[in-house]
């Protein structure tokens with residue numbers, strides 16, 4: 001949503017469209033499998049799909065019906081079941097969860113009431129109501145769980161009824177492999193984006209020395225060279241905890257890959273395919289991204305470097321909402337919204353490139369950065385500490401830019417995602433960077 005919408009009718013339309021789009025996707029993700037698949041746990045890392053479904057409804061009830069509209073709890077006895085902090089994912093299958101039909105009915109009833117609230121809300125008078133923040137937050141929350149459910153579908157064994165056309169193949173990218181981002185200050189984060197979350201705030205200045213960053217994400221072909229060069233068996237490239245992870249789990253390739261008949265294959269949403277060489281690499285942990293970068297004589301970009309490459313316009317010396325400017329994403333600019341079930345080949349989307357020519361910063365694959373997830377100067381937790389505050393520290397690494405699995409409502413140039421550095425089931429890839437020497441910046 002653009003930062004300038006303040007007309008209540010326009011806000012209402014935006015919020016309505018975002019909520020409807022999220023529910024359409026939730027329906028798709030929970031009707032494309034048989035009912036027993038909804039209640040099964042497909043990985044200890046994930047909830048049963050039916051938990052996500054009722055949790056989506058429960059959070060909507062908490063924030064839109066109770067917090068914004070002051071309503072009483074519809075079913076207070078289920079709140080604890082769907083509190084993500086009360087029960088870790090591994091425990092959720094053993095809880096007395098609502099059955100699929102009941103979960104659907106509950107989420108639909110909450111939604112009906114929430115749309116009534118939306119019709120009468122004044123969009124002002126409290127931080128939750130201002131600019132429809134609570135509605136934007138809930139639409140983002142549902143889309144984020146939709147992404148989580150898509151990960152569950154990728155982890156499931158067996159076929160899936162999920163389909164989507166592949167990205168249109170464009171002309172092969174022939175541009176430079178890296179670009180120089182000049183040194184100097186830039187504005188990181190936002191104080192004006194109305195639906196930005198607490199961890200993206202406030203806008204503040206950062207001084208970033210000059211650096212080079214890859215024009216595109218690292219591809220499967222690039223990554224295969226690292227594997228073929230013995231990358232997984234050479235301790236030199238690995239952070240100590242990453243080396244322990246590789247040895248302890250006998251890792252030799254990204255998650256879902258296997259070697260057969262002299263070629264790399266991968267399981268991708270229920271089918272096995274040859275690993276596509278031109279696609280950005282997917283399903284690598286932070287440790288693998290970090291090791292690849294070291295092997296390549298480079299490093300991961302820091303979070304501030306990534307954001308400067310994605311948002312700073314040297315001509316106007318200001319930070320934009322997206323690499324291409326301030327307008328919302330379009331299918332020509334970025335691979336978002338589960339429109340496709342895979343990233344587009346590296347170098348795609350010339351219309352979405354940054355002023356310096358960096359491509360695919362938004363969409364395609366989440367990009368690991370070298371940075372720990374930390375608060376910005378002046379951070380203030382909103383609307384509750386468990387949103388971001390309790391995750392700050394050294395346990396999580398920041399990922400940026402969204403992926404094909406991310407809806408545009410939950411993807412901005414300022415948006416921050418975080419996860420443990422060992423995680424590989426997420427739609428994660430990376431690009432690399434290097435310091436610029438004095439001679440190169442002259």
Ligand SMILES: [Fe+2]
Pocket residue numbers: 055059084141145
């Ligand atoms: Fe949640």
